[in-house]
Every structure is written in C-alpha cells, then in structure tokens.
Amino acid sequence: xxxxxxxxxxxxxxxxxxxxxxxxxxxxxxxxxxxxxxxxxxxxxxxxxxxxxxxxxxxxxxxxxxxxxxxxxxxxxxxxxxxxxxxxxxxxxxxxxxxxxxxxxxxxxxxxxxxxxxxxxxxxxxxxxxxxxxxxxxxxxxxxxxxxxxxxxxxxxxxxxxxxxxxxxxxxxxxxxxxxxxxxxxxxxxxxxxxxxxxxxxxxxxxxxxxxxxxxxxxxxxxxxxxxxxxxxxxxxxxxxxxxxxxxxxxxxxxxxxxxxxxxxxxxxxxxxxxxxxxxxxxxxxxxxxxxxxxxxxxxxxxxxxxxxxxxxxxxxxxxxxxxxxxxxxxxxxxxxxxxxxxxxxxxxxxxxxxxxxxxxxxxxxxxxxxxxxxxxxxxxxxxxxxxxxxxxx
Amino acid sequence: xxxxxxxxxxxxxxxxxxxxxxxxxxxxxxxxxxxxxxxxxxxxxxxxxxxxxxxxxxxxxxxxxxxxxxxxxxxxxxxxxxxxxxxxxxxxxxxxxxxxxxxxxxxxxxxxxxxxxxxxxxxxxxxxxxxxxxxxxxxxxxxxxxx
Ligand SMILES: [Zn+2]
Numbered sequence: 001x002x003x004x005x006x007x008x009x010x011x012x013x014x015x016x017x018x019x020x021x022x023x024x025x026x027x028x029x030x031x032x033x034x035x036x037x038x039x040x041x042x043x044x045x046x047x048x049x050x051x052x053x054x055x056x057x058x059x060x061x062x063x064x065x066x067x068x069x070x071x072x073x074x075x076x077x078x079x080x081x082x083x084x085x086x087x088x089x090x091x092x093x094x095x096x097x098x099x100x101x102x103x104x105x106x107x108x109x110x111x112x113x114x115x116x117x118x119x120x121x122x123x124x125x126x127x128x129x130x131x132x133x134x135x136x137x138x139x140x141x142x143x144x145x146x147x148x149x150x151x152x153x154x155x156x157x158x159x160x161x162x163x164x165x166x167x168x169x170x171x172x173x174x175x176x177x178x179x180x181x182x183x184x185x186x187x188x189x190x191x192x193x194x195x196x197x198x199x200x201x202x203x204x205x206x207x208x209x210x211x212x213x214x215x216x217x218x219x220x221x222x223x224x225x226x227x228x229x230x231x232x233x234x235x236x237x238x239x240x241x242x243x244x245x246x247x248x249x250x251x252x253x254x255x256x257x258x259x260x261x262x263x264x265x266x267x268x269x270x271x272x273x274x275x276x277x278x279x280x281x282x283x284x285x286x287x288x289x290x291x292x293x294x295x296x297x298x299x300x301x302x303x304x305x306x307x308x309x310x311x312x313x314x315x316x317x318x319x320x321x322x323x324x325x326x327x328x329x330x331x332x333x334x335x336x337x338x339x340x341x342x343x344x345x346x347x348x349x350x351x352x353x354x355x356x357x358x359x360x361x362x363x364x365x366x367x368x369x370x371x372x373x374x375x376x377x378x379x380x381x382x383x384x385x386x387x388x389x390x391x392x393x394x
Numbered sequence: 395x396x397x398x399x400x401x402x403x404x405x406x407x408x409x410x411x412x413x414x415x416x417x418x419x420x421x422x423x424x425x426x427x428x429x430x431x432x433x434x435x436x437x438x439x440x441x442x443x444x445x446x447x448x449x450x451x452x453x454x455x456x457x458x459x460x461x462x463x464x465x466x467x468x469x470x471x472x473x474x475x476x477x478x479x480x481x482x483x484x485x486x487x488x489x490x491x492x493x494x495x496x497x498x499x500x501x502x503x504x505x506x507x508x509x510x511x512x513x514x515x516x517x518x519x520x521x522x523x524x525x526x527x528x529x530x531x532x533x534x535x536x537x538x539x540x541x
Pocket of ligand 1: 448
C-alpha cells in the first residue's frame with residue numbers, strides 16, 4: 001500500500017454556470033468556479049498558494065486564445081494575483097486527472113498548502129469541429145482522408161468491435177443514458193438539469209456515428225468546475241468534511257499517434273491505471289460503494305467497468321441493467337449525471353462527485369453509507385486517470 | 395434499413411501531406427503498392443510509421459510490400475457531417491483494417507464498392523487504390539473477392 005494514502009484531501013468544490021455556447025469569456029466561468037471552490041472550503045483567495053490545470057481545447061480547428069477559448073495557469077495567475085503563490089503546473093499527458101495528481105504530489109512534498117485545480121471548457125459558436133483544410137498533415141494524414149474527423153469516431157470504431165465480438169446490442173446502452181439523466185435531475189449545476197430522458201427518446205434518437213446515437217455523446221458546453229486540495233491535517237480544520245485520496249493511478253500505455261480504433265489499447269490503458277490505484281489503496285473493485293466513470297462517449301463506461309475490473313470483458317452492458325447502477329444499486333454509477341448529463345467538462349466533475357460522495361456531501365443524490373468512492377477520470381486510453389476517495393483515513 | 399452505396403462523387407478528400415517518416419508509404423501507394431514500415435531487427439510491421447520500432451526499440455526500419463488482404467478490425471458508420479467535407483457521402487463506412495501480413499498494424503480506410511451496411515467486424519477485405527492527384531494515391535478497401 002501507498003505510504004501517502006489519505007494524506008491529501010479534496011476540500012471545497014465549485015461550479016460555474018454551464019451554457020450551451022460561449023456567451024461570456026471562458027475566464028469568467030473559470031473564475032466563478034475557482035471562487036466557488038475556495039468559498040466552499042471556507043478559505044480566502046489569498047490563502048491559495050498552488051494552481052494546476054489541463055487547458056486543452058478539444059474543439060479542433062479553433063484558435064487557443066487564453067481567457068477566451070482556454071484558461072491557462074498564466075491566465076489564472078493574472079486574474080487572482082495570489083500574494084502567497086508558491087507552486088503551479090499545467091499538465092500534458094493525462095488530462096485533468098493528471099493536474100489533480102500533480103497538485104496532490106506538491107502538497108505531499110510540502111511546496112504548497114492549498115492548491116486549486118480547475119477545468120474550463122469552451123464551446124465555440126458555430127461548428128465545433130472546424131475542419132476546412134484541403135490537406136491532412138501529421139497524424140491526420142492516415143485518418144482525415146477517410147472521413148475520420150473527430151474523437152467520436154475513434155471511440156465508435158472500438159465500440160463496434162466490442163459489440164460484435166461479444167455479440168452484444170447497443171440498445172442496452174439506453175439504461176446508462178436514462179439512468180444517468182435521472183441522476184442529472186438531482187444536480188442543479190448540470191446542463192440537462194430539468195430535462196428528463198426516456199428509453200423511447202434514446203432508442204428513437206438520430207444516429208451520429210454508429211453505434212453512437214445523439215444520447216451516447218456528451219453535449220459540448222461552455223463552463224468550468226474547480227476543487228481545492230490540501231493536506232489531510234489542514235483539511236480537517238476546514239469547513240467541509242474532507243474526501244481523502246486513498247490512491248491514484250494513470251494510464252501507462254500509449255499508442256503511436258494517428259493509430260485509432262484499438263479496443264485492446266483502451267483496455268490496456270484502463271488496466272494499468274486502475275492496477276496502480278488498487279495496489280496503492282489496498283482496495284479492490286468489490287470494496288467500492290460508488291463509482292464515477294468518464295462518459296464523454298457512453299462506450300467509455302464499458303471500457304472503464306471492464307478494464308478497471310468491475311465486471312468481465314464483454315459483460316458491461318449486462319452489468320448496468322436491473323438497477324445495478326441506480327443510487328441504491330450494487331454499484332451506483334455516475335451519480336451526478338456524468339458528462340452525458342452535465343455537458344462536456346471532461347473528468348474534473350467526475351472527481352468532484354467522487355469526493356462529494358466520499359464526504360457525504362452529495363445532497364439529494366448521496367449514496368448511503370459510502371466509505372470507498374472510485375473515479376475513472378477519463379476514458380481509459382484517452383489520457384486516463386483513476387482515483388479512490390475515502391470517508392475515513394485508514 | 396435500405397442498403398445503399400455512399401455517394402463519394404461530391405467529396406473532396408483532404409490530401410495527405412507526406413513527411414520524413416511517411417514518404418515511402420505514399421511513394422509506394424502511388425505505384426499501387428501497399429508498403430508498411432518494418433523493423434529489420436525483429437520483423438515487426440507498424441503503422442502509422444514511427445521513428446523507432448515500438449516493439450524492440452530498433453532503429454533500422456524499412457518499408458516492405460504487404461499483400462493488402464485482411465479483415466475489418468472495427469468500423470463506424472457516419473451519419474453526422476461533423477466534417478463538412480464528407481457531408482455528401484453520408485452515411486458512409488469508415489473502417490479499420492488489420493492486415494494478414496501485419497497483425498497489430500491497423501489501417502484506416504473506407505469500405506468502397508459495397509453498401510455501407512456491409513461493414514462488419516471480421517469481414518474479409520482487400521486493398522484498392524484511389525488516386526487523389528498526380529502525387530497522392532489513397533489505399534482503400536473493398537470486400538475481398540475470391541479466396
Ligand atoms: Zn523491432
């Protein structure tokens with residue numbers, strides 16, 4: 001087991017309003033979320049001395065404009081003018097989960113006391129994937145000429161392989177979409193709050209990239225979320241009950257850029273990240289009381305459930321049936337609605353919900369008697385990270 | 395679902411830009427030969443081409459012809475014009491092919507000369523060539539004929 005388990009905790013969490021597309025500069029959303037997380041902790045902005053983010057803009061073909069389409073560490077430093085700032089980082093390889101892990105490491109190393117991590121996501125007006133070019137260079141030379149234009153297709157091809165090799169049917173995914181949407185109705189920050197979804201809606205919806213229909217894809221939105229991390233000792237003196245990080249891991253496999261559609265590499269990414277997390281925390285899948293698994297595209301949840309070890313390969317769509325993923329089920333899943341409910345904010349919202357469930361702060365959607373809360377913060381191979389939060393240090 | 399052919403006639407495909415690593419692939423394709431990068435030390439084929447052998451760290455890599463026969467590893471059928479350049483062909487099948495000669499080296503393509511509904515995991519395909527201009531010819535796939 002990891003000697004540093006339960007020595008860092010998530011304290012406050014914060015949310016901006018989530019809108020369909022950009023009405024105000026993205027920095028405004030990020031600031032709202034960061035201020036919210038700091039206030040939730042009972043801290044002042046001037047207490048914050050560590051900053052971390054992953055600022056990538058997933059809408060391809062749009063300019064990265066700091067404060068407008070991305071919110072970098074530099075942008076946040078300029079806005080907050082932190083008098084005690086001591087440490088910051090902007091991660092590259094493992095998405096926003098990597099930023100959370102780096103902040104935890106900085107706290108463990110004693111180089112900062114209260115770190116803020118945010119994820120701000122821009123949705124440009126007009127076309128999300130802006131692909132007007134007449135040429136395809138770099139990694140896209142082997143994919144774009146065949147109409148592989150976005151990340152959804154990469155996930156979709158792995159999904160057809162999964163479905164047909166395991167003789168499964170995509171209709172079973174309706175359970176995931178409608179259960180998560182039901183959970184969304186208990187999360188007022190979510191984009192689809194107030195908008196239920198029925199099985200008939202799912203089964204009748206238009207196809208986007210077979211096997212993905214509209215409701216298998218998270219909706220691009222403009223918004224931000226943030227968390228405050230601190231050491232366990234300091235967290236106990238703050239207002240909210242802490243959610244202790246019992247262990248974490250990250251994807252250890254990478255594919256040659258431009259290679260797409262390899263289901264086996266998705267699985268390998270998830271296995272490597274979760275193995276580290278199980279070893280470090282000393283827990284196994286059967287100990288988990290509630291799970292958040294990244295669902296930018298619905299099939300990510302399949303690869304997560306199977307590669308993390310919650311069920312066997314080929315069984316994930318059966319596993320989620322019969323109420324098993326409901327709040328009172330065997331493995332309550334994506335209890336905040338997931339990205340399919342909140343809109344596309346990547347994995348930090350999954351981490352937030354994992355922490356809220358561990359600290360008993362999830363309100364109406366709180367799962368009973370949570371001791372061990374699991375998070376798969378991004379799709380297994382697409383920059384995957386995993387976490388376990390616990391209610392009590394052990 | 396009514397099986398029909400995708401209409402590629404109005405699609406202007408983005409033209410691949412060869413680089414230091416990929417130029418031999420595109421030079422071969424222009425001659426209607428499918429050639430993949432192969433490690434001369436461990437004989438592993440890999441695609442897309444890379445600076446080193448991702449299996450053994452070998453640096454002696456050469457392009458060698460492969461048969462162009464294989465099976466559909468995975469596929470998707472596009473119904474959404476996320477990429478406007480392909481709007482006219484919707485719905486169309488984008489496929490990933492695993493070649494018999496080069497297990498693990500996955501090639502992207504479209505399923506041509508067949509209704510898009512014919513795309514299925516495991517179905518046998520063979521390479522064909524689609525010239526885009528004088529310099530660039532695109533390897534593509536159709537259902538395998540004969541043995
Ligand atoms: Zn080799």
